[in-house]
Structures are given as structure tokens and as C-alpha cells.
Amino acid sequence: MVLKNNQRTLVFLLSSIGLITFPHFWHIPLSIITFFYALLLWRFIGIWKSHWLPHKIIVLLIMLGGIALLLNHFRSFLGRDAGTSLFVIALALKLLEIKKDRDLYLICYLAFIVASSQFLFGQSMLMALYILLVCCALFTSLIIINSQQSKPVVAIKKSATILAQALPMTLVLFFLFPRIQTPDWVFLNDTNTNAITGLSDTLDPGSITSLALSPELAFRVKFENNNIPPPRQRYWRGPVYSYTDGKRWTESQQYINPSYMDTPKYKGKAYKYTLLLEPQIKNWIYTLDMPAQFSSGLYKNPRHQLLTQKQSNNRREYQLVSYPHYNTGYITKAEFRENTQLPYPASQKIITFIKQLKGFNSSPEDFIKTLLDYFRTEDFYYTLKPPLMKQKPIETFLFENRRGFCSHYATTFVYLMRVAHIPARVIGGYQGGEFNSIGKFLEVRQADAHAWAEVWLENKGWTRVDPTAAVAPERIERGVDINKQIAQGLVNFMSINNSNAYSWFKKSHQLLQSLDYNWQRWVIHYDTGNQANFLSSLGIKNLKIMLYWMMGLIGFITLCLTIYLFKNNDTSIDKASFYYQKFCKKLAKVGLQRQPNEGANDFYTRISQRFPTQKHQFKVITALYNQQRYGKQPTKKVLQQLQKTVNQFKIKVNIK
Amino acid sequence: MQTTLNNLVNAANQIILGKEAQIRLALCCLLSKGHLLIEDIPGVGKTTLSHTLAKLLGLNYQRIQFTSDILPADIIGCSIFNTEKHEFSFHKGPIFNQMILADEINRSxxxxxxxxxEAMEEQQVTVEGKTYQLSTPFFVIATQNPNHQIGTFPLPESQLDRFLMRIELGYPDYKAERSLLMGENRQQLISCLKPQITAEKLALIQKNCAKIHASSPLLDYIQAIINYSRESADYNEGLSPRAGLGLLTAAKTWAFMENRDAVLPEDVQVVLPAVAAHRLKHGSTNAEEIVAPLINKVAIP
Amino acid sequence: MKQLKLFLKKLFKRHYLDKKSVTLNHKRIYILPTQRGLNFALLVALLLVISFVYNNNLAYLLSFLLASVFFITILHTFKSLAGLIISVSKAHSAYVSEDVVVDIYLDNPSILERFNLTLNLNNTKTIDLPATQKRLVTLNSPTLKRGWHYCEPITLACQYPFGLFKAWSVLHFEVKALVYPKPSTENNPFPELAGEQAQQGNITKGHSDFYGLRDYQEGDSIRDIHWKSMAKGQGLHSKDYRGDLLTELWLDYSQTFGYDSEQRLSQLCRWLIDADNSGLQYGFILVGLTLQPSSGSCHFKKCLTALALF
Known part of the structure; x- marks a missing residue:
């Protein structure tokens, strides 16, 4: 197919616009995206059949149609989705009205805006790469429009070069351009579908089982100085379930006055870490048991759970300090009431069971130990697929099925404690996490979701007790093998030696995760606070110095680029010419000017008549030059020889 | 191979005196598989030159005298009714020789x-729906009188473009003229000549000529010449792409004859008058004068 | 925009002339954003606002990328002109109200291919210049009156690659060409000839020596037809005779007619052209100048020059 120049331009421009809008397929209403691609297709056909293009009046009608479509969906032009749709529709309409180069430029500019709007919906690395490529295509279109460049390859090369050269400056601007904390714009609040479900606020026996099959990321943790707690301490504390109706466990709605509570005492080693939490529906923060210090914007409720002030749709980063050893001190009356709550008196069977284990007359510590031993020695199983226990779940589990997941063990344990008048509660959260050895951080996934118990003990305060550890110690020590677990639908733990056949797979997976983590930390999540932290670590303390640095670095980059662009980048063939010119200049000094149309051999004949004594030297230089410049294979050796002879060459003027 | 060629040139020099440059150009043209046009007034040795070359190259040779009443059939041949076999049989014309001298082509x-x-261009002739291949190698040397002479039909530009080279012989100089006057009969000398080269060797040389390297600065130079001819006010029309190709081929052959493995700008300059002059419209008729701006004004890159 | 252009023209006006050949360097090249470039800057600003409103770092990154590209384009646009060598070859003479054609050479000594170079005088030419190539570009300059014509400065501009910036250089070459009077359109006959046999309208014909055969033209005398060739079936040919029967043709200013000197010069110019076209020998008389009869382009030029500078 032979295309005329302007047709080629249009084909290129329309294709890149088609590409740039493509990811919006998942973002904006289908009718609008269909509207866009229909018009694009129309315009595409119009390249060859220009009489098919619509008349002005029809364009006006289509425009009205587009606006109607928009209003029908959003009833406003504000907000992310509506704004994006507006630009997409405007772009589509502009396509039908291309008359001059100016219109083409406007289309390109609109396309850049649409490209930018893609980032409002997703900020993955792949998307960024995609948009970068499409931007390259758009810049290529600009070149083709501007210069009627008939060779697209040259234009693509040029735009790619310029983009590559623009990258260092972009990075400097990105890291040093002052960020201002954006206020929360009320009118922009669109529903966010990105947030992940995570733990729910009621704990029934099935709720954690569903999470156990999800490989979704919950959060990532980077420890300061790579000071990572051992697996058995990796309890990520979340919601506290202390109210039960016999079947379900929920958070207690009772008010506990924190001023009556004891202040916890922390001891032992502190862990300082950064938590990068995926978007959550709840305002819960998962912290290493037990959090002591936390960044602003967070607060700790009387049940020692960390929460955010406001619920946020975005990925957030928090700086935290936790101590694995702590003592929460005395228990208040309200707390005691809350954590010994039972829906109805315990059945005779349970009371007999507790009596058997000497639950009523031994110390709580002893009772816990006996109970855990009971779980360990009797035939209890840890399984993902326990049988349904609708009526009297605790008794059915304890005396009949004896198969259950962590939530079964935790709830049963807490129930039994409460019957024995020991304050206890169920804690939801995550346990474990996979260490990414490339990025040096812990990845915690939904499949790591876990439930355990907390018991209040005299002189120790709230103490963590995990009955699952008694049944399935591997769960705690090694963690969950998520890929296998999902593949088989059964409980699977990590094997002890990781050096098996699929470790390369694991490595590449870790690499990707690590890239993504850094992407999140350094690009997506680079905000006012991060900027301040990062820059102060480089010694840039205030805005003024920051601006100086920015200007200085931009100036430096410009200087480097200028030198790079304007330096003499001769190829070796041209260097031959360069040395030959040098030779000619030497001869020009004695009045033998080589004419621009004079071949080297002709010049040789002329000069050797004038200086017959140096005929041989002339001959060598001429031969080398001809060989290098016109010969079959110009070589470095010949070039060096030419350089040497030319540099040594001197005219011997005979003074007569 | 170069020695063979030198012997050939020397032998031709013995017959046509004082015209070595023209002989070399003519040979260069033939080795480049091109056709040659010799333009000059009668009697300066056009026929002798072509005859000599044919003899030395060992090609079978036929002269066609173009007159105002010559018909295409006189050149190509015609079908004649064979009374014994009762069918038409094709009698090949003089064009089925390896070398043809088309004498005074502009008289016809x-x-x-x-x-x-057409036969020159396509290397074949079609008579009554049947196609006949011409012999290989196939050279045409055409001679023509200067156009201003009476009773001539000058060749149109499109036809001129098909000749790779046009050369002029000119009068011999004083010394050559004297030896010519004193020497033997040229015709006799020609009949005594022996072929210096075999057909296989000729084909090999032609093949080798095409293999000579032309570097990118050299191609730039040729392109610059062509562009100049197209854009300068000196010429009404520029050189055609065919002219450019011809220029390169001829320069390659010239470089081969000079015993080099790569083309130099000088080679282009040497063959330029012969290759380009007849394709350019210019006030002057002298080939050197016509191409002088091309040689003088286009800088060697 | 127009006023801005005029202002810029004034600003860059120079009072000295350039040498015959100029190499473009940083002193010669000016660079400013175009309308499109300013729009692009607006686009970047808009993208920054979007990024700020949504606090979206990737949108920030895109805006910064575009801003950097915008900035770097300055260097690239500059580079597409830098190092070019522009030289004036010659300006061709013309008749009044025709355009003087100026031959300009644009030489690209670097190994970088140049695109979209625009040369502007009265007309605009756009060319691409491959590496190490030299190109001839012809520009026109309109003429209004007779005599020496000095061309306006030549502008060489380039908007490559994106059209966001325009780099240009104004070249004040001394380009001058002779402008001859406009040849009169009236087809007045030549002035009376000195010779006795000369007839108007048939000047070229003498009847002395046989010169050759030519195709028959309507109006040729029957006597001149070459009957022999007709009999051979070669068509009609006329015999052509040439001779130096014509005594001298003098083109004299005093013999022209017209209201003013310009009209008379224009008439004289017309005669000159006619005489040259017919290949006649002619003498030329202008006030205070007499050129002996001769023919050929050199003589013709001499006469025209005298007319132009009268």
C-alpha cells in the first residue's frame, strides 16, 4: 500500500492515539470508550475515503451526542472518571475535524492529557512503561507532522533519543521539585475499587479460610538495619475480637476509658520498621506485636490496636517501633468484664471437660499449659477444609470433629479460658511473611492471615498464646507455602531447604517483588514526608537549598548534554578526510591550494611537480588516504599510519 | 588481466594513431556492457576504430550503413517464404552479430x-510474435555526424540516453597525421590483426569490473554531481538515474583498467565527459565544455 | 504576531554585510519558542495541575518528562542549524517585474542529516540535507525597477524536530543583480535598415548562397521548394538560402517611440531580444554609447547591461 505523506502522518498519529486510550477500556464506561473507538475507526477509514468524513452539522450532532453520553453517566464534568471521559470524548471529536497542522498538534496535546489520566487509575510499573512507549509514539507523530518526514524509522529514533536524553533531567525534577501536601478534595472522591478486603470485623470459623487461598499482598515491611525478628515473633497484630454470641466473634463496642489503664512497659530489643500497607477498606494497621511508637496520623485504641485517623484509599507508609517483650500491667474492671463475656452459661459437657483438665483450681498458667498439651497430644488436625459446624460450634469441634483452622483453635481456646474465669480474647492479624532477599524486606500476603489468643495473666499483663502452634508448629516456624496451598487447596508449609528446583522461579519472583516494592516506595509513594526524609539524608535541609540543588543539577545536565551533542563525533572515514585536510593545509602554506574539485591523485601529480624531492612522501599519504576513504575496508591501522605520516610531514622549502 | 587490456590498447594504438584516450574510453564502455556513440565529422576514423576493436576482441562483426531508406527489416531480419518447405523461415539480420557498427545512424x-x-535496450528482438535472443556479448557502436549537417535525423534525447558513452575523435595531431600519411593502408593493417582476448576472458573481466568497490563518499560525490546537474541553472535538464548508474559503472571499469580495487573521484571525472555530455542540454557542443561546471563546481566530499 | 515579527526584524537588522559564505554558529543562530511551543508549555502546566490535584506521582513524572523534552528540544533545534555553511553563488539577471533568481548553496559538512531547513527570501523553500552534502537552492526576489537590484536578507530557519522551537539565522549577503528594462509587449518592427533590400518582416531572408534544406513551411515561395526530394517521396522541403546581404541593423534609442524614457528603453529591449533570437548582427546606440554591430550572447549581455544602467 502506497501512502502519501499526509496519509502516513495520519496513520501514525491515529494509531498512537488508539494505543494511548486503550487502557481506559477498564476504567471508563463502555459506551464512552465505544464512542471513542467508533470515531477513531471512522477517521481511519476517512484517510482513504475522505468523502466519508462527516459534514460540519453532523460533527455538531455527534458532539451533542457525546455530551449527552457524558452527562448521562456522570451528571458533572468534575471528578476523575468524568474528567477523563470528557478528555477522551474531546479527543474523539477533534479527530473528525482535522484541517490544518494546528489541529494535529492539538490532538497530540490532548493525547498527552489522556496519557496522564491513565495514571489516575493505575500506577503500576508496566503502565508507566506502556505510557512511556506511547509518548515516544506521540513525539514521533509530532516529528512526522512537523517535518513531513517520510522515514518513520528516523523519526522514531530521534524521538527515542530525545526521550532518553530527557530522563536524567526528569529524575532531578521528580526528586527535587517541591511537593506540597494536597488537601483532600471533596469533589474528587470517586469510589475506589483498588482496596483489598483483608480481615473482616466479624470472625466466624470460615472467614480466615477464604483468605488462606489469596496470594494478594497485604503489606510489606522493611526493617531498619536489616534487623528482622525470627519467624516465631512475626505476629502482625490487627483487630481484637472480644465479643461473642456463641458462634461469631466481633469487636467489642464497649467504651473503655484509657485513663484508668496501666501504661505498658516495654523491654528487650526494639524493632524499627517501615510498613507499606496496601489500600485497605478498614482503617486498621497491622503491627508487629507490640507497637510502642508510631508516626503521626495514627492512634492506639485501648485494646492496643493501631488505627488511622482517616480511612484512606491509597497505599500508605508508616514508621513504627515495636517490642516483642512487654508488660501491659493491671487489668481494669471494664476490661475484665469485656474479656470474660459469655453469651450463655457453659454446657455441662464443657464444664466437665475443664474440670478434667483442672481448669478451675490450678493457676491460669498451668491450665493454659494443660490445654495446649491436650491439643498437642490428642488427635487434633490443622486443616483448611474443616467440616461445617453450625450448631454449638465449640463443642462439635472439641469433642467430635477435631479438625479446624487457626480460627477454630483460637476461638475454642478463648472460650474455654473465659469459662475458667480467665480474661482472654481473640486477635486477628497475620503471622509470618516471606523474606525477599533481593529487596531485603518482608512480604506479608493475605494467605498469611491468622488468628490467635491473648490471655491476661497476673504480673504479665496481656500475653499472647497461639493454640495453632501447639497443633501445627510448622505453621509458625516456617510459614505458609502460598503457591502450593493455592494449587492444592490444602494446608502447605514452606519446606525447610529452599534450594530446590524452583528456586530460580522464586528468585525471579522475589526480584519482581523487590522492584515493585522500590517502585512503590520511591515513585508512587514519594510524597512531602518522603521527600523531606530523603533529601535531609542527603544533607538538603530546606527549600532554598533544594531549589539551588535543582537549578545546579539541571544546569549540569544541560552542560553535559551540550557537550555530548556538539562534540565532534566523526567516524573513521571522516577522520581520514580530517588528516588529509591537515596535510593540505600544510601545503597551502607554501601556496599549493588543493581545489575542492581536485581528486587526491590529481593533486599529487600537481604537488610532486612542484616539490619533486618529496614525491615519495606525497605518494604515501595520497595512497593511504585513498585506501582509507575510498577503499574496500577502511581500517584503524591505515588511519593511524595516515595520522602518523601526516603529522611527521614537513615541507622542505628550497630557498633559491 | 590488466596486461591483456594494455596489449589490446597498444595494438589499437598502432592502427589509430594518437587517440589513446578515446580508445581507452571506448574499451571502458564495452567492458561496462554499454553501447558507444561516436560523433564526429566523416573521415576521422570512426569506422576504423570500431573495426579495430571488434577484431582485437575477437568478436564477429557486421557493419550496417544507415541510409535514409533503410528499413527495420534490413537490420533485424525478415521472414521469407521457403518454396520447398512451404513455410516462412526467419532470416536473421545483421543485428545477430556480437559487434555491430551502426554507421551514420542519424542519416536514417x-x-x-x-x-x-530497442534491440540494444532489450537484448532481444521480436519478429511476428517470436522472440529471438541476441548474441552475447552484444555491443553496438553507432557513429553519427554532427547534428547540424544536412539531411540528418538527430537522435532524440530518450534514445541518446541509451548509449553509455559518446566520444568524439577529432583531427589527429601533426605528428600522428604525418605517420598516417606515411604509413600503410589501414584496412590491410586491420585485416592482419589477431584477437587478443577470448570470449570467456572478456566475460570474466566484465564480471570483475562490476565488483570494484565504490565507497560511500564516492557515491556521495556521484550524487552531488547528479544533483548539481538537476538544480543548477547551467543545464536545462539534469542527469537521469540511468545516467547516474552509467557513470558509476563506467567509473568502476575505469578503476579496473587502472588496476585499482576501489573507485576514486578521479575515475569519475575521467569518464564524466563521455558519459554525461550527450545527456545534458547545453549551449556548447564540446563534451569537455558541457561537463566543465560539473567537474569544476562540485566539490569532492 | 505581525507586529512582533516587524519588531524582531528591526531588532536583528544589521548595518554590515556578511561575507560570501557563512558558517552558522551560536553567534548567528537565534532561537525562540513557536506558538506551538508555547501551547506545549501550557500543556505541561496543565498536566502539573492535574498531578497536584490528584497528588499522583506518575502524572508528575510525565509532566516533568514533557518539561525536560521541551527544554532539550532547544538544544536539538539549535543543533539542526549549527555548522551549516551557507553561501551565495550568484544572482541571475532578470527583466523588470520578473523575479531575480538567487542561487544559494547550503553545505552540510557534518555527518548529521539535516531535516526541514527552510530558506526564505520572497519565496520559501524547504529542503532536507543528507550528511556531507551540498545543495543548490534557488530563491526569488521580486524586482520593481531597472538597474542594480539588491536582495533582502535571506532567512534560514528550522523547526526540527518537534516544531516547538524555531531556530533561525538572518544572512545579510550582498546579493545584487542587474535588472533589465521590461521588454515592450508591442510588436513594433525594427527601425529602418541601412541596407537597400531589407524588407520588414522578412529580414532573415537573403537570396545569395544555398545553405541547406529545411522542412517546408506555409508561405515559402514555390520557387524555393526542393522538387527533387519531393519526387523521391521524402516530402516537401524548402531550399534555404543565407547570405550576408543584410547590411547593418542598428538599434538606436533615438529611433524608439514612447511617452517617456522607460517606455523607449523597454521598446529597445524588446528589439534587442528579437534581434538576438533571430541571430542577427546588430549595432546598438544609446545616448553617449555606441556598440559596433556584432552578435552572440556576450554582445547581447553588453547591450542589456547598458540598458539596465542607463
Whole structure:
């Protein structure tokens, strides 16, 4: 197919616009995206059949149609989705009205805006790469429009070069351009579908089982100085379930006055870490048991759970300090009431069971130990697929099925404690996490979701007790093998030696995760606070110095680029010419000017008549030059020889 | 191979005196598989030159005298009714020789001219729906009188473009003229000549000529020459792409004859008058004068 | 925009002339954003606002990328002109109200291919210049009156690659060409000839020596037809005779007619052209100048020059 120049331009421009809008397929209403691609297709056909293009009046009608479509969906032009749709529709309409180069430029500019709007919906690395490529295509279109460049390859090369050269400056601007904390714009609040479900606020026996099959990321943790707690301490504390109706466990709605509570005492080693939490529906923060210090914007409720002030749709980063050893001190009356709550008196069977284990007359510590031993020695199983226990779940589990997941063990344990008048509660959260050895951080996934118990003990305060550890110690020590677990639908733990056949797979997976983590930390999540932290670590303390640095670095980059662009980048063939010119200049000094149309051999004949004594030297230089410049294979050796002879060459003027 | 060629040139020099440059150009043209046009007034040795070359190259040779009443059939051949077999049989014309001297081509009518030139271009002739291949190698040396002479049909530009080179012989100089006057009969000398080269060797040389390297600065130079001819006010029309190709081929052959493995700008300059002059419209008729701006004003890159 | 252009023209006006050949360097090249470039800057600003409103770092990154590209384009646009060598070859003479054609050479000594170079005088030419190539570009300059014509400065501009910036250089070459009077359109006959046999309208014909055969033209005398060739079936040919029967043709200013000197010069110019076209020998008389009869382009030029500078 032979295309005329302007047709080629249009084909290129329309294709890149088609590409740039493509990811919006998942973002904006289908009718609008269909509207866009229909018009694009129309315009595409119009390249060859220009009489098919619509008349002005029809364009006006289509425009009205587009606006109607928009209003029908959003009833406003504000907000992310509506704004994006507006630009997409405007772009589509502009396509039908291309008359001059100016219109083409406007289309390109609109396309850049649409490209930018893609980032409002997703900020993955792949998307960024995609948009970068499409931007390259758009810049290529600009070149083709501007210069009627008939060779697209040259234009693509040029735009790619310029983009590559623009990258260092972009990075400097990105890291040093002052960020201002954006206020929360009320009118922009669109529903966010990105947030992940995570733990729910009621704990029934099935709720954690569903999470156990999800490989979704919950959060990532980077420890300061790579000071990572051992697996058995990796309890990520979340919601506290202390109210039960016999079947379900929920958070207690009772008010506990924190001023009556004891202040916890922390001891032992502190862990300082950064938590990068995926978007959550709840305002819960998962912290290493037990959090002591936390960044602003967070607060700790009387049940020692960390929460955010406001619920946020975005990925957030928090700086935290936790101590694995702590003592929460005395228990208040309200707390005691809350954590010994039972829906109805315990059945005779349970009371007999507790009596058997000497639950009523031994110390709580002893009772816990006996109970855990009971779980360990009797035939209890840890399984993902326990049988349904609708009526009297605790008794059915304890005396009949004896198969259950962590939530079964935790709830049963807490129930039994409460019957024995020991304050206890169920804690939801995550346990474990996979260490990414490339990025040096812990990845915690939904499949790591876990439930355990907390018991209040005299002189120790709230103490963590995990009955699952008694049944399935591997769960705690090694963690969950998520890929296998999902593949088989059964409980699977990590094997002890990781050096098996699929470790390369694991490595590449870790690499990707690590890239993504850094992407999140350094690009997506680079905000006012991060900027301040990062820059102060480089010694840039205030805005003024920051601006100086920015200007200085931009100036430096410009200087480097200028030198790079304007330096003499001769190829070796041209260097031959360069040395030959040098030779000619030497001869020009004695009045033998080589004419621009004079071949080297002709010049040789002329000069050797004038200086017959140096005929041989002339001959060598001429031969080398001809060989290098016109010969079959110009070589470095010949070039060096030419350089040497030319540099040594001197005219011997005979003074007569 | 170069020695063979030198012997050949020397032998030709013995017959046509004082015209070594022209002989070399003519040979260069033939080695480049091109056709040659010799333009000059009668009697300066056009026929002798072509005859000599044919003899030395060992090609079978036929002269066609173009007159105003020559017909295409006189050149190509015609079908004659064979009374014994009761069918038409094709009698091949003089064009089925390896070397043809088309003498005074501009004396004939355009019809006859185009018959020859078409055969030159296509290397084959079609008579009554049947196609006949011409012999290989196939050279045409055409001679023509200067156009201003009376009773001539000058070749149109499109036809001129098919000749790779046009050369002029000119009068011999004083010394050559004297030896010519004193020497033997040229015809006799020619008949005594022996072929210096075999057909296989000729084909090999032609193949080798095409293999000579042309570097990118050299191609730039040729392109600059062509561009100049197209854009400068010195010429009404520029050189055609065919002219450019011809220039490169001829320069390659010249470089081969000079015993080099790569083309130099000088080679281009040497063959330029012969290759380009007849394709350019210019006030002057002298080939050197016509191409002088091309040689003088286009800088060697 | 127009006023801005005029202002810029004034600003860059120079009072000295350039040498015959100029190499473009940083002193010669000016660079400013175009309308499109300013729009692009607006686009970047808009993208920054979007990024700020949504606090979206990737949108920030895109805006910064575009801003950097915008900035770097300055260097690239500059580079597409830098190092070019522009030289004036010659300006061709013309008749009044025709355009003087100026031959300009644009030489690209670097190994970088140049695109979209625009040369502007009265007309605009756009060319691409491959590496190490030299190109001839012809520009026109309109003429209004007779005599020496000095061309306006030549502008060489380039908007490559994106059209966001325009780099240009104004070249004040001394380009001058002779402008001859406009040849009169009236087809007045030549002035009376000195010779006795000369007839108007048939000047070229003498009847002395046989010169050759030519195709028959309507109006040729029957006596001149070459009957022999007709009999051979070669068509009609006329015999052509040439001779130096013509005594001298003098083109004299005093013999022209017209209201003013310009009209008379224009008439004289017309005669000159006619005489040259017919290949006649002619003498030329202008006030205070007499050129002996001769022919050929050199003589013709001499006469025209005298007319132009009268």
C-alpha cells in the first residue's frame, strides 16, 4: 500500500492515539470508550475515503451526542472518571475535524492529557512503561507532522533519543521539585475499587479460610538495619475480637476509658520498621506485636490496636517501633468484664471437660499449659477444609470433629479460658511473611492471615498464646507455602531447604517483588514526608537549598548534554578526510591550494611537480588516504599510519 | 588481466594513431556492457576504430550503413517464404552479430533508429510474435555526424540516453597525421590483426569490473554531481538515474583498467565527459565544455 | 504576531554585510519558542495541575518528562542549524517585474542529516540535507525597477524536530543583480535598415548562397521548394538560402517611440531580444554609447547591461 505523506502522518498519529486510550477500556464506561473507538475507526477509514468524513452539522450532532453520553453517566464534568471521559470524548471529536497542522498538534496535546489520566487509575510499573512507549509514539507523530518526514524509522529514533536524553533531567525534577501536601478534595472522591478486603470485623470459623487461598499482598515491611525478628515473633497484630454470641466473634463496642489503664512497659530489643500497607477498606494497621511508637496520623485504641485517623484509599507508609517483650500491667474492671463475656452459661459437657483438665483450681498458667498439651497430644488436625459446624460450634469441634483452622483453635481456646474465669480474647492479624532477599524486606500476603489468643495473666499483663502452634508448629516456624496451598487447596508449609528446583522461579519472583516494592516506595509513594526524609539524608535541609540543588543539577545536565551533542563525533572515514585536510593545509602554506574539485591523485601529480624531492612522501599519504576513504575496508591501522605520516610531514622549502 | 587490456590498447594504438584516450574510453564502455556513440565529422576514423576493436576482441562483426531508406527489416531480419518447405523461415539480420557498427545512424529515419535502439535496450528482438535472443556479448557502436549537417535525423534525447558513452575523435595531431600519411593502408593493417582476448576472458573481466568497490563518499560525490546537474541553472535538464548508474559503472571499469580495487573521484571525472555530455542540454557542443561546471563546481566530499 | 515579527526584524537588522559564505554558529543562530511551543508549555502546566490535584506521582513524572523534552528540544533545534555553511553563488539577471533568481548553496559538512531547513527570501523553500552534502537552492526576489537590484536578507530557519522551537539565522549577503528594462509587449518592427533590400518582416531572408534544406513551411515561395526530394517521396522541403546581404541593423534609442524614457528603453529591449533570437548582427546606440554591430550572447549581455544602467 502506497501512502502519501499526509496519509502516513495520519496513520501514525491515529494509531498512537488508539494505543494511548486503550487502557481506559477498564476504567471508563463502555459506551464512552465505544464512542471513542467508533470515531477513531471512522477517521481511519476517512484517510482513504475522505468523502466519508462527516459534514460540519453532523460533527455538531455527534458532539451533542457525546455530551449527552457524558452527562448521562456522570451528571458533572468534575471528578476523575468524568474528567477523563470528557478528555477522551474531546479527543474523539477533534479527530473528525482535522484541517490544518494546528489541529494535529492539538490532538497530540490532548493525547498527552489522556496519557496522564491513565495514571489516575493505575500506577503500576508496566503502565508507566506502556505510557512511556506511547509518548515516544506521540513525539514521533509530532516529528512526522512537523517535518513531513517520510522515514518513520528516523523519526522514531530521534524521538527515542530525545526521550532518553530527557530522563536524567526528569529524575532531578521528580526528586527535587517541591511537593506540597494536597488537601483532600471533596469533589474528587470517586469510589475506589483498588482496596483489598483483608480481615473482616466479624470472625466466624470460615472467614480466615477464604483468605488462606489469596496470594494478594497485604503489606510489606522493611526493617531498619536489616534487623528482622525470627519467624516465631512475626505476629502482625490487627483487630481484637472480644465479643461473642456463641458462634461469631466481633469487636467489642464497649467504651473503655484509657485513663484508668496501666501504661505498658516495654523491654528487650526494639524493632524499627517501615510498613507499606496496601489500600485497605478498614482503617486498621497491622503491627508487629507490640507497637510502642508510631508516626503521626495514627492512634492506639485501648485494646492496643493501631488505627488511622482517616480511612484512606491509597497505599500508605508508616514508621513504627515495636517490642516483642512487654508488660501491659493491671487489668481494669471494664476490661475484665469485656474479656470474660459469655453469651450463655457453659454446657455441662464443657464444664466437665475443664474440670478434667483442672481448669478451675490450678493457676491460669498451668491450665493454659494443660490445654495446649491436650491439643498437642490428642488427635487434633490443622486443616483448611474443616467440616461445617453450625450448631454449638465449640463443642462439635472439641469433642467430635477435631479438625479446624487457626480460627477454630483460637476461638475454642478463648472460650474455654473465659469459662475458667480467665480474661482472654481473640486477635486477628497475620503471622509470618516471606523474606525477599533481593529487596531485603518482608512480604506479608493475605494467605498469611491468622488468628490467635491473648490471655491476661497476673504480673504479665496481656500475653499472647497461639493454640495453632501447639497443633501445627510448622505453621509458625516456617510459614505458609502460598503457591502450593493455592494449587492444592490444602494446608502447605514452606519446606525447610529452599534450594530446590524452583528456586530460580522464586528468585525471579522475589526480584519482581523487590522492584515493585522500590517502585512503590520511591515513585508512587514519594510524597512531602518522603521527600523531606530523603533529601535531609542527603544533607538538603530546606527549600532554598533544594531549589539551588535543582537549578545546579539541571544546569549540569544541560552542560553535559551540550557537550555530548556538539562534540565532534566523526567516524573513521571522516577522520581520514580530517588528516588529509591537515596535510593540505600544510601545503597551502607554501601556496599549493588543493581545489575542492581536485581528486587526491590529481593533486599529487600537481604537488610532486612542484616539490619533486618529496614525491615519495606525497605518494604515501595520497595512497593511504585513498585506501582509507575510498577503499574496500577502511581500517584503524591505515588511519593511524595516515595520522602518523601526516603529522611527521614537513615541507622542505628550497630557498633559491 | 590488466596486461591483456594494455596489449589490446597498444595494438589499437598502432592502427589509430594518437587517440589513446578515446580508445581507452571506448574499451571502458564495452567492458561496462554499454553501447558507444561516436560523433564526429566523416573521415576521422570512426569506422576504423570500431573495426579495430571488434577484431582485437575477437568478436564477429557486421557493419550496417544507415541510409535514409533503410528499413527495420534490413537490420533485424525478415521472414521469407521457403518454396520447398512451404513455410516462412526467419532470416536473421545483421543485428545477430556480437559487434555491430551502426554507421551514420542519424542519416536514417527514426523508425529504423528505434528498431536498433530497442534491440540494444532489450537484448532481444521480436519478429511476428517470436522472440529471438541476441548474441552475447552484444555491443553496438553507432557513429553519427554532427547534428547540424544536412539531411540528418538527430537522435532524440530518450534514445541518446541509451548509449553509455559518446566520444568524439577529432583531427589527429601533426605528428600522428604525418605517420598516417606515411604509413600503410589501414584496412590491410586491420585485416592482419589477431584477437587478443577470448570470449570467456572478456566475460570474466566484465564480471570483475562490476565488483570494484565504490565507497560511500564516492557515491556521495556521484550524487552531488547528479544533483548539481538537476538544480543548477547551467543545464536545462539534469542527469537521469540511468545516467547516474552509467557513470558509476563506467567509473568502476575505469578503476579496473587502472588496476585499482576501489573507485576514486578521479575515475569519475575521467569518464564524466563521455558519459554525461550527450545527456545534458547545453549551449556548447564540446563534451569537455558541457561537463566543465560539473567537474569544476562540485566539490569532492 | 505581525507586529512582533516587524519588531524582531528591526531588532536583528544589521548595518554590515556578511561575507560570501557563512558558517552558522551560536553567534548567528537565534532561537525562540513557536506558538506551538508555547501551547506545549501550557500543556505541561496543565498536566502539573492535574498531578497536584490528584497528588499522583506518575502524572508528575510525565509532566516533568514533557518539561525536560521541551527544554532539550532547544538544544536539538539549535543543533539542526549549527555548522551549516551557507553561501551565495550568484544572482541571475532578470527583466523588470520578473523575479531575480538567487542561487544559494547550503553545505552540510557534518555527518548529521539535516531535516526541514527552510530558506526564505520572497519565496520559501524547504529542503532536507543528507550528511556531507551540498545543495543548490534557488530563491526569488521580486524586482520593481531597472538597474542594480539588491536582495533582502535571506532567512534560514528550522523547526526540527518537534516544531516547538524555531531556530533561525538572518544572512545579510550582498546579493545584487542587474535588472533589465521590461521588454515592450508591442510588436513594433525594427527601425529602418541601412541596407537597400531589407524588407520588414522578412529580414532573415537573403537570396545569395544555398545553405541547406529545411522542412517546408506555409508561405515559402514555390520557387524555393526542393522538387527533387519531393519526387523521391521524402516530402516537401524548402531550399534555404543565407547570405550576408543584410547590411547593418542598428538599434538606436533615438529611433524608439514612447511617452517617456522607460517606455523607449523597454521598446529597445524588446528589439534587442528579437534581434538576438533571430541571430542577427546588430549595432546598438544609446545616448553617449555606441556598440559596433556584432552578435552572440556576450554582445547581447553588453547591450542589456547598458540598458539596465542607463
Amino acid at each position: 529515419t527514426p523508425k529504423a533508429q528505434s528498431a536498433l535502439l
